[in-house]
Each structure stands twice: as structure tokens, then as C-alpha cells.
Amino acid sequence: MQHYSMNLKLKVWRQRNANEQGHFETYDVENVSSEMSFLEMIDVLNEQLISKGGEPIAFDHDCREGICGMCSMVIDGRPHGPWKGTTTCQLHMRAFKDGDMITVEPFRANAFPVIKDLMVSRSAFDRIIQAGGYISVNTGNAVDGNALPIEKDKADDAFAAAACIGCGACVAACKNASAMLFVSAKVSHLALLPQGEPERKQRVVNMIAQMDKEGFGSCTNTYACEAECPKEISVLNIARLNREYLDATLSAD
């Protein structure tokens, strides 16, 4: 792998807090190594800003290895940037070349208000989980782990859906800011497992109700969510969600 160094221009969204208006500012960042991660490049810029008496760009991040779901930028119009199946923190600078101008914005959705600069609040997702994204089993109530064999295929599908990191890129990618991919991933994960069976119907109904209440839009069927999802959660989950919802509402009457 050939490494190189580049000079970049960054156009970054700056916003003091939820109440103030935001705007773009442009910065030069020099001598960026192709080996850096995108966030390391922002670190370098922030160190420069602080040294010059300015204020660093606020952004969310924690694990920096693509699993916590905390990082959340829209880079050149794409949530988590240009690489497929990759979070912002895993994006590396070899995706860019010398002289590039990169635009960086927060995830935008009514249900994700901006806190500062590139940071948004995604607590709506927690409230959707509170509405039913769990299996009701108190500590100590469990039977032996092998008491109930689960077909490998089903277990694998449940796992694939459970890989969602709750980042919200699907919402940011959707022109309606729909949270269907996120909700469908959780509904699928639990509906595919025998342990999830008893609460299957009320779960899907309650989670959808909460999703609507939070102000997420409806599904556009354009699959922008799947294209931008860093964990490549499949839109087949949305089809399953729709079936689950239909089943639950029909039989409830």
C-alpha cells in the first residue's frame, strides 16, 4: 500500500447549540497522511484551531472502530462518507486525494436535534427501544441455554439484524428521515428467535407507535438507508417489519 500526503479544504457545519443558527466554515488542513482515519484528520484540525485560539469542532465519537454507533457525520452528502459498510470513524484518508474539498455536516432529521456543530441527539432511538425492543425476562428467570435449540439459519439471520449499531445513518440518508431500517432490525432480531415469540405482536405495534410519535417520516421505498448503513442491514428486514405489523394489527381486531 502506497502512502501519501495531501492538502485539503474542509467545509464544516458550525452551530453553537440547538437554539442558534448554524453555518458553514471553511478550513485548510495540510499534510494529511493517507494513513490517518477521518476522525484523526479532524483531530489534527482541532489541535490547530485550539492553538490559534479558536474553538474546536464538536463531534460524537467513542470506540473509533465502527461498533459503538456514536460517530455520525455526513461527509460529502453521505452519512458516514464514501465507503460502503463503513462508519465515519473507520473511514481512512486514502479515500481522498490532494486538493479535495470535503463537506462535513451533522446527521439531519427533525427527530435528531443538533446539540453542537456535528453532534446530534439520538435519544429518540432509546425511547423506541423502551417501547418494546426487548424480551421481558428478569434476571434469574432463564432456563438452560441449550434447552431450546435454534436453527442455525434463523440464529444467523437474527444475528445479522442484531448487528445494527443504532447510529441513525439510515435516518440521515432518507429524504423522509424514516427510522424504518433501525426499527425493522430490532423487530426482526427478536421476532426470529423463539424467545421473542410471546411479545411479538405487541412489540411491533408499540415500537411503530413510538417511532411515529418521535416524528420520524414514513418509508420512501428508495432504500437509501440500506445503501448508507454501515452494518449493511438489509431492507428485507423492512419487509419483515411490514408483515409483522400487518399480522399484529389484523389479529388484534
Next chain:
Amino acid sequence: MLDAKIPQGSLSEKWTKYKGSVKLVNPANKRKLEIIVVGTGLAGSSAAASLGEMGYKVKAFCFQDSPRRAHSIAAQGGINAAKNYQNDGDSTYRLFYDTIKGGDYRAREANVHRLAEVSTNIIDQCVAQGVPFAREYGGLLSNRSFGGTQVQRTFYAAGQTGQQLLIGAYQALERQVALGTVEMFARHEMVELVIIDGKARGIIARNLVTGELERHFGHAVLLCTGGYGNVFYLSTNAMGSNVTAAWKVHRKGAYFANPCFTQIHPTCIPVSGDHQSKLTLMSESLRNDGRIWVPAKQSDNRAPNEIPEEERDYYLERRYPAFGNLVPRDVASRAAKERCDAGYGVGTSKQAVYLDYAAAIQRYGKAEESKRNLGSVSSETITALGKEVVKEKYGNLFDMYEKITGENPYEVPMRIYPAVHYTMGGLWVDYELKTTIDGLYALGEANFSDHGANRLGASALMQGLADGYFVIPYTLGNYLAEEIRTNNIPTDHPAFVEAEKNASERINKLISIKGKQTVESFHKRLGKIIWDKCGMARSAEGLKQAIEEVRALKKEFWSDVRIPGGINEMNPELDKAGRVADFIELGELMCLDALERNESCGGHFREEYQTPDGEALRDDENYMYVAAWEMKEENWQLHKESLNYEIVKPSQRSYK
């Protein structure tokens, strides 16, 4: 001597007897008792959810925007449990024994035995919550091997075990939030402990969005705030992982145990340059199938695939034939350092060794050929089949490697090097997980209790969940049963006022320094001192220097740090400054502890104390104790808890 309050009776009966005689709190009283849980990783989420289910009123805190993002989410490889589903001779005793031996005989027997006992319940609980563990075609749970053991007892969910376990605990927690038993405070950081009449009674937390300080009362306080590996600046920990909560309580009287016992993980992606902000682990599970080697010749610059078999040195297999690539972490890390220091390292930095999957791909390919009855197929097909199997087992790890390095590990061996990963040391706790402050408990990586001087892989997840789901629900009741007459203390009590004042003064002091150097630059310098002198190898001379250097750094920090922005707003630099200030103080204590322990054991390797073939040389006669440090003014006093091995007979650890 410190008393760990270990129950009487034979080792295997202690926990059962304890549970049978522990004091209980009736349901009506539980509703009146409030518990503060700081941290919502595996330990905190499981504790908060379980205590909420029991009927207590819980307030839980984390600094991320959601409890689901705690550092536990990043655990990859798996979780141990003595289920013996593989019928390969596993048992509670064997898990207990492996953990004690793996910890190089510096862990407390009674705690470790309890851990092994409850390990099986954890798997059951997680399966019931819907944790999608890997399964075999027959539908039953699958296992893999991990370092330091000869049985297969590790349960896993591809390379995302921590994520799946945490999501399970998080969902249980959110269910309690919905039911109203748990109140969740995300984007909050604990900055002070409140002590009233000698008992922990609450915390001061900073709302990280508004910068406001808040007072929260609790009849008891649980710290589940994780480890302090980020004292090294570069580590595999999440960026926000910190020692702050533990340090605040240490400053208020809680003893800090074995701070120098830190774990350097052998298989991480090497540092690529000065810009490096953190290191990425390649799960230990990769050592199941991967083979570690360096060229047999020094400074061999050929590409790895051009180096023929007979010119490679599979040094772990050579030195440790019984365990081979699966020796414990401390042993594997030191062996890698030894080869690199001796000039056999690879890659541009020469600070790396190879982790090679070529042999595993062939082995799995052939197994598939016969499993699928394909007859005799071409070698390309075998390779392709083998890659498929490896992808299923380790795909996400391989992807991660490729994203970071730009190299394809299915084609070329991965380059790896040891990196800071875990801290065995932590707040001293007794058998009930109580610190030396009454009413203050520590769970998970934040305490010191179960892993001695070295933790075995897949045992931290087990410990976090054991503490939260199965230990604290009993031991906390024993304390709270005496508290049912304590009414909620209003937060205008002078102790709350005083604690808030302290926190506020410190924040004001930090922000008004207005110096020239960034917080990050101090953190980097601290990390370098600690890594160089209190990392994989330590010496009395180096440690003494390090102590001087850290003290000087502290002075410089408090006179020249520059923190932009204000107090009453979201200000990540200010948050980080508070954490780095605490890391600096901890750094000094780590070096002091390492200097005091004149022996080598587990992750603590003092160059002066080694066997002729370079293995750690323990001194059981003089150092078979837990070093628990009490902070006095700005100095420390050492207290000891002696370790009595009733069952296991300490011997020199051998993995040959």
C-alpha cells in the same frame, strides 16, 4: 492487613452459604431505597436492570449519548462459562483454576470461585434475552478456545460478542426505564462523590450538554465505570474511557488496588504514525487458527509470502509447545516484544510480527471438501472454500483490518503488535464488592478483584455480567437491609453543597489557566512516559525517573493547559481536561506500585526479576498480597491484603 470479609466454609460452599444467610429487604422497603449506578457497560447495565427488576429505585449515569454505547460494546472474541457443552472436561473447578493460574496467583480465590460458579447462569440469562450467540447446525450453542486454557468454553457472536451482550443488558435496562424503576441520565459525568457520616450518599454529576452540575442522592452508590487503560494515551479502549469516577472516590478514601497490573494485548494493529489516536484490537480468538511468526533471519525485508516455510520462526510454537499460539496474553506480548527488540520485527516500523491465516485456510478448505463430499477438487477451490469458513468465523475482524491498513488479510499475513488493553487493577473491594467507603461498591473492570496480575481472554465480559446480574443483587441487599430507616437525604445537605463547590472550583480553575498547550498534547506526553517506563517491561531505575517526570508534567499541566470554550455549554475539551488531570495523578501511583512490587508476575514484568529463559519470576514469599493504596494528602500509604491459597498450590506458571 485488609479484611476481604470472605465467608467461612469450604471454597465451593462459600457463595451458596452466603446467599442462604444474607439479609433481605422486603418489597415495600425496596421501593423506598434509591441506588445510584454510575456506568452502563456490561457491569452497570446488568446491575441497574436487575436492581430495577427487584423493585429498587435506580438512577443510572453514562457519559455517552446512550447506555448502548459503553466501551463494552467493542469486546470482540467471547465470554467464558463452565458449561462443558463440548464434553471436553470443563468444570467450575477448572475455570476457577485456569483463572487463578492465568492471573499468576495474585487473585482472590473466593471471588474467582464465585465467578466460575455463576458463569453458567450468565449464558442462560443472555440466551433468554435474545442474545444471538453462534450456533452449530444442530441448533445448539457453539464454543471456541481462548488463550490460557485447553478446553473450549468460550461463547461468542462472531467478532461482536460484547456488542450482543451489551445490547441484551441495554434492552433489559430500557425495559426498566419504561417501567419507571430506572431513571437514565445519559451525557452525564460523575465528578464528585458525596459522603455523609462515613457513608456514600450520592454524587455530583455534570450534565455534559449544558455544563450544569447536578446533585443526586442515593442510599448506595455503585461505580461501574470501566478501566483506566487510556492512561497510556494509546490503547484499545474507547476514546472516552477514563479513571475519573474511580479517582474521585479514591481521593475521598477508597483504596486503589494493584494499579500497576495492566494488560498488554498481543494482537493489535501496529501504530502507523504520530497522528494515531487509538489502537485497534484483533481479537484473541484469531490465535485459535492463526499462526504467529517472524522471519528466522534478522532484518529480513522480503514480503511475507516470499519467505519459505523453513525460514520462518513460529516462536510461540517453538517456545511453548503445549499451548503454542494460545499462551496467555502477557506471555505472548512479551515474546513479541522480545523478537522485535532482537531485530526480527517486520513492516516499516519493525515493531510488528505476522499473524498468518494461510495454513488455517488450507485446513478448513480440506475439511469442507470432505464435509461436502466434493471428491478431489482443485487447490484454488480448496483455498476458496477455506476463505469462506474463515470469513464466517472472523469476517468482521478481517474487514476491520483491511479498512485500517488497506491490506487484504486473506492474501497476506496480518501485522500485529501488543497494545494496552485492559486494567486488572482498580478500586479495592471486599467479597461483597464493597470498597473501603461504606455504601460504595465497584463492579466490572473498575474493581480489581478477579484477574490477579493477568486476565484471561473472554473473562472480563464474564466478570462484568457476573457482578451485575448475579453478585450485587445479593450483596447490596445485605447493606441496604440496614438502611431501610434512612430517609432520602435532601440535596441541600451541607455535604452536597460542599461536594458541588469542590467540583465547581476545580472546573473553574482548569478553564482559567488559559495556557498554551492543548489537553491532547499533555495526554500524549503522559502516555509516552507510562508506556516507556511502566509498560511491557519495567525497572526500578526507569520507574523512579517516571515518577519525577509525571510530577513535573502535573505541574506543567496545571499552569499551562489551554482549554477553549466555556463552562456552561457542551465542551468536550473541558471534559477531556478533567480526565487527563486524573490520569496524570493515577500515572504516578501506577509507577509507585510497580516500583514497590519487587517481583515479576503476570502483566507486571520487572526486568530485574526474570528466570534465565526470560519468564516472569514471582516472589511468593514477599509479594503474595494485594497492594491497596490509600491517598493521604497528596501522598499514598500502602495497605496489604494477604492472599491465602487454600485450594490451588501456587507454582511457576508453565505453558511449555
